[in-house]
Amino acid sequence: MTSAAESGFDPRPALLRVLLACLPGALALLWFNGWGVLIQLLLACLTCCTCDWLVRRLRHQPAPTCNLLEQRWLAEGSGLVSAVLLALALPSYAPWWLTVASAAFASLFGKAIFGGFGRNPFNPAMLGYAFALITFPAQMTQWPTPGVSHDLLAALNQVFAFGNGLPDGWSQATVLDTLSHNDRLTLDELFASHPAFGGVGGHGAEWVNLAFLAGGAFLLQQRAIRWQAPAGMLGALFVISLLCWNGSGSDSNGSPLLHLFSGATMLGAFFIASEPVSGASTPRGQLYFGIGVGLLTYLIRTWGGYPDGIAFAVLLMNLCVTRLDRLGAAR
Structure with missing residues (x-):
């Protein structure tokens, strides 16, 4: 199988656009969640790009002819993009070793083990996220409270120290996690009283x-x-959240707007599900791929054991890519 780099295709312009498009979301996360976002980005990028570089050295692979920003350490830039997407999905104040382990797993088992960029059957960022969620479930629940003042020194201490959790008032359950465990308050009461709920979503x-x-x-x-x-x-x-929406009672699964504007929905739709290497290649196959991700995300959010199921939904649909492309090519 020929990788994207070996086929003569230059992926750098597309990867640069992806990084640029991530900037508004990253800045919004930094505004609401504090310095931990920047720390996670630096840790993930350093780990992913270093792992990619070490693998190339150990395999005695020639230096890439096209390097992102003319930096050999970055190669074509796929490691940097995977690191950014992973870091934006992780809790902002996750301990440093969780981020490093997840980024290394994403690089080594999401890409290097299959031969490098262009050969990976699974989305590396989501593979690293799923690894973290399964291996370190307690640390993956420490989501910061938006609006709380998170100064840089406290953020560094939280990420690099071996504390038992975020300081009082720093952490809270997410909207999707609260909704999945709620059994007594109506949706209207949650929006009125729970600090995690906003206007229509989180x-x-x-x-x-x-x-x-x-x-x-x-x-x-x-x-x-x-x-x-x-x-x-x-x-x-x-569509599925609209069909399954059972009002604002205590057993409500949430409105369509709540599902669209909570969790990592838009990050998953435009930056994860659209990833061309591990996703479907035909236009119709990509449509089927996206539909499958949307349906599985709702099913996992509502009846699964994880509040935001985008990572598992994408990885499950990665297994179906060959069949989806065949269906997409059929007339």
């Missing part, structure tokens, strides 16, 4: 999702991604 998460939506619109305008996978995922998530 407090802060609404603006973060809007920022990633803006970044996704930029990618579509630049034709860096196709519309089929994001539209399929968001459309399927909207």
